[in-house]
Amino acid sequence: MIGHCDMKENTTNRVDVEELRRWKKASNPRMQISKLPEGKLRITANRHDLELDVRFLPGGKVELAFGSRSSTRTYISGETKACGNGQKFAILAASRRHRSKTFPFFDLPAELRVRIYEFVLSERDGYGYVTCIHPDQVGTHAPHGVTGFFVPRAGPFDFLSVNHQMRSEFAVPFFRAVDFDLAKQSAFASDLEKVLCFLQGIGEIGRSNIESLSFVWWMESWRTDHSASQKLAADVSKLIKACKRLEFLGISIPKRKGLGSHKLRSCHFGAACGFSHLRSLHDIRGISIDSPNWKLSEWLMEGVTKPKKDAGTGSSKIS
Structure with missing residues (x-):
């Protein structure tokens, strides 16, 4: 003009x-x-x-x-x-600019975006979060990246398909709010290797923020050889130790697997089914162990509840 x-x-x-x-x-x-x-x-x-x-x-x-x-x-x-x-x-x-109708969400302060994510999670209370982790997603070559991939993009969380930044930001409150109960899925119930892939797949962001995790401690190879898969058990324990915010860990040891008190004696606990690695877990505020062998449960809890020099209050449960 x-x-x-x-x-x-x-x-x-x-x-x-x-x-x-x-x-x-x-x-x-x-x-x-x-x-x-x-x-x-x-x-x-x-x-x-x-x-x-x-x-x-x-x-x-x-x-x-x-x-x-x-x-x-x-x-x-x-x-x-x-x-x-x-x-x-x-x-x-x-x-007379033709302005976009898209709300500039990422122009908001980061703290406000986190509050919005937390509000979305509170509105989705009761949603089947664990069903978002389909067993087909868990392979033997799970990615070891920072962000992981077990953040749902379907159902009420379809907005996460917007971009990588939104998924990364949403992952922090998501992993803190969700109770990850892998024991409820049959595909995880007899395969500790898939639990390992899950812990690898959630990435550093997931492991740094997850607060509640439950799964079955079992491999089918232990049915015939209790001393097998020791490295796998060690790797799972190592990744659990990397979950620094973990406040609850639920371990289920299955029945009818030759682990009852009449089959598995106390002198064999340390060499069986990677239990020595499970017993080495510390610094978790709440642990629940469900086992068909009450002596095994007590032996495991003696290890995981060893007091630290300046330990805070904790809780444990044996069943």
Whole structure:
């Protein structure tokens, strides 16, 4: 948008050059004045869509050109008016930007976004979170990345398909709020290796924030050889120890697997089914062990509830 106007000299309203520089530097830092070719001056302001080019022409004329700095589709509207008995001439220009209807969610402060995620979780109370972890997602080559992949993107959480940033931010309150009960899924009930893949798959964010976890401590290979899969048991225990916020750990040891008090003697506890690695877990405030062998349960609890030098209050349960 370009406008021309005739100017009469008015020395009473002339602004000293040094005064202009001082105003530009201190009084209004949001505005910038730049010199362009052909004697033009460009005036811009932070967070404003329009820019103004001023050029003084011969014959007492001044050219004013308005332009849009918006990256979206724009057009400019304007109006002119004379005032002061012809001594002043004003132009009002406005950018009619086609603004997106998408809410700028990621422009909100991070703390506010977290509060919104927490509100969404509170509204979804009772939703079958564990069913979001389909056994088909858990393979023997689970990713070892930072964010993991066991954050649901279906049902009430379909908004997480927006982008990676939203899933990463949502993961923190998600893992803190959800009770991950893997024992309720049959695919996890007889395969400690899938529990290992789950702990690997939730990534560093998941392990740093998960607060409640339950699963079955069992491998089918232990049915014929209680000394098998010791490394697997050690790896699971190591990842559980990396869950620094874990407040509840529920362990179920299955029945009819040759682990009852008449089958498994106390002298064999340390070498059987990776129980020595399970017994090495400490620093968890609440632990529940459900076992068909009450002596085994007591032996495990003696290990996991060993007092620390400055341990706080904890809780445990044997059944």
